[in-house]
Amino acid sequence: MEDDVMARVTAAVQRGQAGERASARVELETMWTEVERGGGDDFHRCVIAHFLADLQENQQDELRWDERALAAVDGVTDERAQEFDGSLRVRGFMPSLYLSLADDHRRLGDAGRAREFFEKARATADALGDDAYGGLVKGILDKVGRALAEGSAEPLPDR
Structure with missing residues (x-):
């Protein structure tokens, strides 16, 4: 389409x-x-x-x-997503959407909300493929996880 x-x-x-x-x-x-x-x-x-x-x-x-x-x-x-690209599944969007919110809350100093969204991202990460996009999101998931563990509110490097 x-x-x-x-x-x-x-x-x-x-x-x-x-x-x-x-x-x-x-x-x-x-x-x-x-x-x-x-x-x-x-x-x-x-x-x-x-x-x-x-x-x-x-x-x-x-x-x-x-x-x-x-x-x-x-x-x-x-079905709607696949009208644009036949490989898309809505569940595959979720790790990135949740991860973005986790990082937003982390950078705004709300570690509790950040952890909630981080856990949702992690729980849906199995929807990511073994492709460049999946690798990118998994890499950011690792960076946000480390930043949360360190209590950092600083922007992620290379994001």
Whole structure:
């Protein structure tokens, strides 16, 4: 299925990763508004919010976008995700969504909430494949776990 919204999300994320964070953030915020007005669905909301969170300058704003991503995933089915990519399963989204929230709460100094989301991430990590994405999320899971054990609220290195 051709998905214009996802093509635009991918392009914006690539710009953000190339250092154009502000313009990528504006583009994703524009897409969020369009989706909210009826130009998309919960799959789009989840993906846009998840990537938009990583482009925030303020930790509290990052938490709000990660919460939106988690809320939106409830309305996503495997069938809908597979319209975009046949290999996607909603359960495979969960470790990353939970891990993002764990790290947000950790960095905001709420170790209790951070541990709750960290445990949810760990409990769903079996849904990750033995591919690059699975390795990336598992690596971040290890880093967040170490940071929680150390009581650190500092940003993760290389995240």
